[in-house]
Amino acid sequence: MSSARETAAEPVADARRWMALAVLLTATLLDLLDATIINIAIPSIQRDIHASYTAVQWIAAGYTLAFAIGLVTGGRLGDIFGRKKVFLLAMAGFTLASALSGLATGPDMLIISRVLQGGMAAMMVPQVLSIIHVTFAPEESGKVFGMFGAVCGIGAVSGPVLGALLTEWNLFGLEWRPIFLVNLPIGIAGLILGHRFVRESKAPSAPRLDLAGVTLVTLALFMLLFPLTRGRDLGWPAWCPASMAGSVVVFALFVLHQRAKVRQDASPLLELSLFRIRSFAAGIVVQLAFGTSFGLFSLTGALYMQVGLGWTPLRAALTSLLFGATMAGVAMVAVPKLVPRFGRKVLQAGALLMIVGLGLYGWIAHQQGTGVTPAQIALPLVVGGCGLGMIMAPLTSAVLSEVPGQHAGSASGLINTINQVGLSLGLGLTSVAFFTVVDDAGTPAPTGGTAFITAFTHSLWWVIGGMALAFLLMFALPKAAGAQFAPPAEEDAGAPAADAGTSSSDGAPAARAEATPAANAPTPTAG
Known part of the structure; x- marks a missing residue:
C-alpha cells in the first residue's frame, strides 16, 4: 500500500519512538493549555496592563483566529518540507511567542504575541498526528491514541485551574505572566528531545500550497x-x-x-465537493453555531464570575470545573453506549440539555444578583456539562459519516478549522452581546457589579439562540449519527500517495478532535 508511512523507517524496530511520542504529547498539551488558560486570567491582565475591552477580546481571540486560519496550511507545510522540520520550527516559534506574551508591556504587544502563538500552534499541531501516523505501526494505534486522548482531556479541563493557580500564586511578583512563561522550559526541553528522537518524514506527493x-x-x-x-x-x-x-x-x-x-x-485549499453532502454541509453550520456560542460563553462567563461577582480566579476556575468534568464523564458514556443505539437523537438531546442548563444559569444569575454562590449554579453547570458531553464527540462522527474515505482528511481538518473560526466569531460578538450592555449602564472597567450580571444574562440569550439553531440543523444529520467514515487505507488499498499524504496532515485535527471531546471544544471558564 502506498502511504505516508513509507516515508519513514519501519516504526516497530525503533524503541526511541516512545520518547518521540512524549515530545509530541507535550506539544499537544501546550497548545490546549494556552487555548484554555487565558480566559481565567483576563481580569488580572486587564488591570495590570490597562487593557480596554476591545484589547481583551483580541487577546483571547487572536490565538484562536490565527490557529483557525493556519491549520490547513500548517499541515501542507509539513507534507512539503518535512514534518519534523516544521514541528521543531513551530515549537521554537511557539516558545518565543510565549516569552513575548509573558514579557508584554502593553495590550498591543500581548495581542501580537498571542497571534504569533496561535500561528505557531497551527503549524505545530497538525504535525503531531502526522508524525504519530508514520512513527507507529497500526496495531499500536489504540494504545497511542488512548494516551493522546488522555492528554487532550487533561489539557482542556486543567487549563483554567492551572491558570487560576499561577495567577493567584503571583510567582516572583509576576502576577498573570507565569501562565505564559511556564512554557519556556517545557518548549526548550521539547526542542532538544524532539531534535534527537523525532524522525523526519514527508508525504510522497504533497499537494501544492494555495x-x-x-x-x-x-x-x-x-x-x-x-x-x-x-x-x-x-x-x-x-x-x-x-x-x-x-x-x-x-x-x-x-x-x-x-x-x-x-x-x-x-x-x-478547500474541497468544495464536500458541501454537496447534506449531512456534512449541515454539520459544518452546526459546528460553526456551536463554536460561536462557546466563544461568547467562555469570555463573558469569566468576566461575570471575576468582575461581576468579585470571585478570585481560583474560585471561578474550580466552579467551572463542574462543567468540564461533567462533560468529559458523560462523553465517555455517550459515544460507546448511547450513540450506536439512538443516533442523532443523542446530539439533539444534548442541545436541549444545554439550552435548559444555560436558561437555568441565567435565571439564577438574575435572581441572586451579586450574592450568587457556587452551590447555587452547580446544577445548571452539571446539566449543561451533560449536554455538551452528548454533543462533542458524536458531532464529529455524524458530520463525517457520509464523507467518502478519500476526502476524510480534508473534511475533518475543515471541521476543526470551522470550530476555531466559530470561537473567534463568538469572542468578537462579545462586543455586541455583552460590552454594549455594560456601556449602556455607564459602568467603567473594571468595577463590575450589577451591570456585568445584566450583561452576562443578556449574552446567555445569544448563546441559547446559537444552541437552538444547532438543534434545528441537527435534523439534517444522518439518523445513525454514530456511523464512522472509512479511512482511505481501508477503503482502497491502492489509494494514491497524494491522498495518504493529505489525510495525514489535514486529518491531524480530526484525530485531535475525535480522540477526546474536550480536545475539540473550549473548556468554558464560565462554567
Missing part, C-alpha cells in the same frame, strides 16, 4: 471580525457594516478561486 486561497480566506475573516471588535469603541462608523458586507464578497471570491484550483491543478 497561497492565494490562504490570503483570500484570511482577508475575509479579518474583514468580518475586526469591525465586530472595534466597532463599539468607534461608535459603529459606516465602514464597519461595509467591511462585514464586503467579507461576504471576499468569501465568494475564495469559493470561485477554489473552483478554479480544482480545474487547474486539483490542489484546492
